[in-house]
Amino acid sequence: MIGFWGSKIFVMLFGVLYPAVQSYHAIKSTAKDTEDHTQTQWLTYWVVFSLFSTIEFLLDVVIVWIPLYYEVKLLFVLWMALPQWNGALWIWQKSETTVDQYMIQVENWGEKFKPKKDKKEKVDVATKDD
Secondary structure, eight states: OOHHHHHHHHHIIIIIHHHHHHHHHHHOOOOHHHHHHHHHHHHHHHHHHEEEOOOHHHHHHHHTTTTTTHHHHHHHHHHSSSSSHHHHHHHHHHHHHHHHHHHHHHHHHHHSOOOOOOOOHHHHHHHHOO
């Protein structure tokens, strides 16, 4: 058992630092054929990792009671991050439609909080272009 602190260190190394370095290399990559695949892999990783981290944060009170959770979490992060498995890409491909539906709901909810433009302001903007 590696426990809480061992898991924290390994997840930080392999779940955050390693993907961050690989993402940096993907951004700096100049080879067009490898660039698209590499960028997709790492952008997908960060989306899935952030969703996982959010869910973990919300369920933290329950998670601490699950035996070997931190060891399983480390294996999960390795599976998502390492290019041999591309687990994050697999998760994304399986759940993209569901995530898209939630994103539409979140964006619609966010529209409620945008300031509404005045009709006069819209007219002024339209006449300025002419």
